[in-house]
Amino acid sequence: MFISEKAPAKINLTLDVLYKRSDQYHEVEMVMTTVDLADRLEFVLTEDGSITVVSENRFVPSDERNLAYRAAKLLQERYQVTRGVRIYIEKQIPVAAGLAGGSSDAAATLRGLNRLWNLGIETEELSLLGSEIGSDVSFCIYNSTAIANGRGEKITELPPPPTCWVVLAKPSQGVATPSVFQSLQLDHVLHPDTQGMVDSIKRGDYQGICERLGNVLESVTLPNHPQVQQIKKLMRHSGADAVLMSGSGPTVFGLVQQEKKAERIYNSLRGFCEQVYVVRMLGESTALE
Numbered sequence: 001m002f003i004s005e006k007a008p009a010k011i012n013l014t015l016d017v018l019y020k021r022s023d024q025y026h027e028v029e030m031v032m033t034t035v036d037l038a039d040r041l042e043f044v045l046t047e048d049g050s051i052t053v054v055s056e057n058r059f060v061p062s063d064e065r066n067l068a069y070r071a072a073k074l075l076q077e078r079y080q081v082t083r084g085v086r087i088y089i090e091k092q093i094p095v096a097a098g099l100a101g102g103s104s105d106a107a108a109t110l111r112g113l114n115r116l117w118n119l120g121i122e123t124e125e126l127s128l129l130g131s132e133i134g135s136d137v138s139f140c141i142y143n144s145t146a147i148a149n150g151r152g153e154k155i156t157e158l159p160p161p162p163t164c165w166v167v168l169a170k171p172s173q174g175v176a177t178p179s180v181f182q183s184l185q186l187d188h189v190l191h192p193d194t195q196g197m198v199d200s201i202k203r204g205d206y207q208g209i210c211e212r213l214g215n216v217l218e219s220v221t222l223p224n225h226p227q228v229q230q231i232k233k234l235m236r237h238s239g240a241d242a243v244l245m246s247g248s249g250p251t252v253f254g255l256v257q258q259e260k261k262a263e264r265i266y267n268s269l270r271g272f273c274e275q276v277y278v279v280r281m282l283g284e285s286t287a288l289e
């Protein structure tokens with residue numbers, strides 16, 4: 001018996017850091033949304049209790065370093081499940097990119113195994129479990145648009161934004177999230193207008209969304225990665241309505257309403273940047289296939 005789940009990427013429309021907490025985390029406020037670039041996971045039931053992860057992508061580990069593996073282990077232990085699973089991960093989302101690829105795989109594993117192992121866990125409970133694996137996993141349980149608070153695990157869903165095209169460009173280097181947070185100097189950052197972003201989404205105001213994109217972590221990643229700055233510039237010059245780095249980076253995304261414009265940006269970035277994608281924001285009229 002097997003089942004499959006899609007694990008889509010997320011982008012941050014805003015990412016604000018409010019303060020450094022006394023644990024190893026920062027208190028954040030982020031508006032996140034889902035795009036239709038997705039990994040695909042397949043779950044095959046095993047009766048001997050073993051958990052294995054397999055992927056053709058050489059950057060995907062098959063042990064505890066893999067968040068999907070950790071998700072399966074957590075569910076198995078917490079709910080005293082005696083059966084196991086073989087997880088196949090077909091990777092589409094670039095790794096260490098600021099697109100929550102690993103977190104989304106973990107969330108898809110929680111959803112998938114909830115079905116495969118017949119556990120009957122409610123979505124909110126799955127989201128809470130997800131937070132034990134990583135700060136972005138809670139959001140990824142929902143595959144929607146939401147505001148995330150706390151260290152990222154407190155999720156309040158928002159209506160879907162007006163659909164638009166999203167060009168994603170990932171420079172060759174990866175970025176380590178902990179070191180980006182560690183280097184953040186909060187006294188020097190320009191905080192995004194989170195409430196304005198939420199209101200724009202609720203109004204279905206594409207222009208308002210574009211005007212309010214903001215990410216405080218750009219203040220750390222941009223100076224250290226000139227290529228990210230260059231991609232932002234190139235995207236703007238080739239017609240993107242708004243441009244931002246997602247998460248701790250280094251992926252940059254540009255928003256446009258017309259597919260032709262998205263193609264133009266895609267063409268101007270290819271050759272300059274290894275991985276470029278044209279995807280859609282999951283809005284009212286678009287669903288994850």
Ligand code: C5P
Nearest residue numbers: 024025026028134135151152177178181
């Ligand atoms: O939760 P996750 O394991 O994805 O976080 C990775 C690292 O990123 C944390 O160990 C911490 O250094 C940093 N982080 C943070 N504040 C957050 C989320 C992550 O400082 N809200």
